[in-house]
Amino acid sequence: MTQLYEQLFRRKSFHRFTKPFKPLSTEQLDTVKQYFSLCEPLVQDIRTLLRIVPVGQTTCRQGEYALLLYSERKDGYLQNIGYLGEQLELHLAKVNIGACWYGMGRPKEREYEGLHFVCMLCIANQDEGCFRTKEAKLNRLDxxxxxxxxxxxxxxxxxxxxxxxxxxxxxxxxxxxxxxxxxxxxxxxxxxxxxxxxxxxxxxxxxxxxxxxxxxxxxxxxxxxxxxxxxxxxxxxxxxxx
Incomplete structure (x- = not known):
């Protein structure tokens, strides 16, 4: 997981994706699923699941696909999803896939395989130059x-x-x-x-x-x-x- 450190400076929230963007390939999507399966949880023994669906199957209208994060409801499950989902977002930045946490987005299936929908990210391919640089200004607290x-x-x-x-x-x-x-x-x-x-x-x-x-x-x-x-x-x- 330590290889993600440099992406802390490069990631950004793509509230608007630069178009046109190249469609994500099946191979790219399979790699995203595989990477999520290897992410380190914050809280052990909480079952989670990632689904990838076209954004048209959600209330989100940005990007090409939505990453739907499902979880058991146990102590710390929300923090655990944030911890896991951010590992995924940083990995996406590394491979030039833009992403944005889309908090108010909703999928058609609020429950899936016995797990509850928690949150989603919308994603799309973006050119390398679209990501943040260390010199870019950031609207954050001091x-x-x-x-x-x-x-x-x-x-x-x-x-x-x-x-x-x-x-x-x-x-x-x-x-x-x-x-x-x-x-x-x-x-x-x-x-x-x-x-x-x-x-x-x-x-x-x-x-x-x-x-x-x-x-x-x-x-x-x-x-x-x-x-x-x-x-x-x-x-x-x-x-x-x-």
Whole structure:
């Protein structure tokens, strides 16, 4: 998974795809399915499934295909889908397939093989030059606004780039005594209906955790992970650095 680090700087959310784009081949789609089967979960023992359907079979009207992510409903399943789906998005960037998390999109089948639909990404082939460069401007909070503590390893400038629904960026890292605590915090909701804010921002936290772990692995920081799904202060995860 560490090979995805460079894609943190290259990925972008394709809210509009550059046309015309070359149709995705059967071989490309098969590779996407195979890659998802190899993705590392955040939470073990949660059954997930990826379906790929033409966007016309969903409420999405962007791109060529939709990647439908299904899951069992267990503690941490939303964060797990964010963690898995973002691995997939970063891999797609690596092979010049543009992608965008399409939170409000819906498929025809809300349940499939006993699993519940969680979220989707829309995808299409894009030219290499359509992706972000390290010099591109990014509409994100400053590193100091998402990190409390010294940030001894300079991780905040990297993890601040994580995408989120309506760019709400619902995360805060507290660094203390060689421990990183990740909290889900409310900043804004954009156009997300109030009752769906915890749903989508939990997926966002899974995306953020992947960014954080890739950044730590790149810095060769070893850590142990502890998950907290029921914490009163909405703490999501804690890393003890070694």
């Amino acid at each position: 590193a100091k606004d998402i990190w409390e503590g010294e940030d001894a390893y300079h991780l905040a400038p990297v993890v601040r780039m994580a995408p989120s629904a309506c760019n709400t960026q619902p995360w805060l890292v507290i660094e203390q005594d060689n421990t990183l605590s990740v909290h889900r915090v409310f900043r804004k909701r954009g156009i997300i209906p109030p009752f769906l804010v915890p749903y989508y921002q939990s997926i966002d936290i899974g995306i953020f955790l992947l960014f954080l772990e890739l950044a730590m692995s790149h810095k060769q920081i070893s850590f142990t992970r502890t998950l907290y799904w029921q914490a009163d202060d909405l703490k999501q995860e804690q890393y003890s650095l070694r």
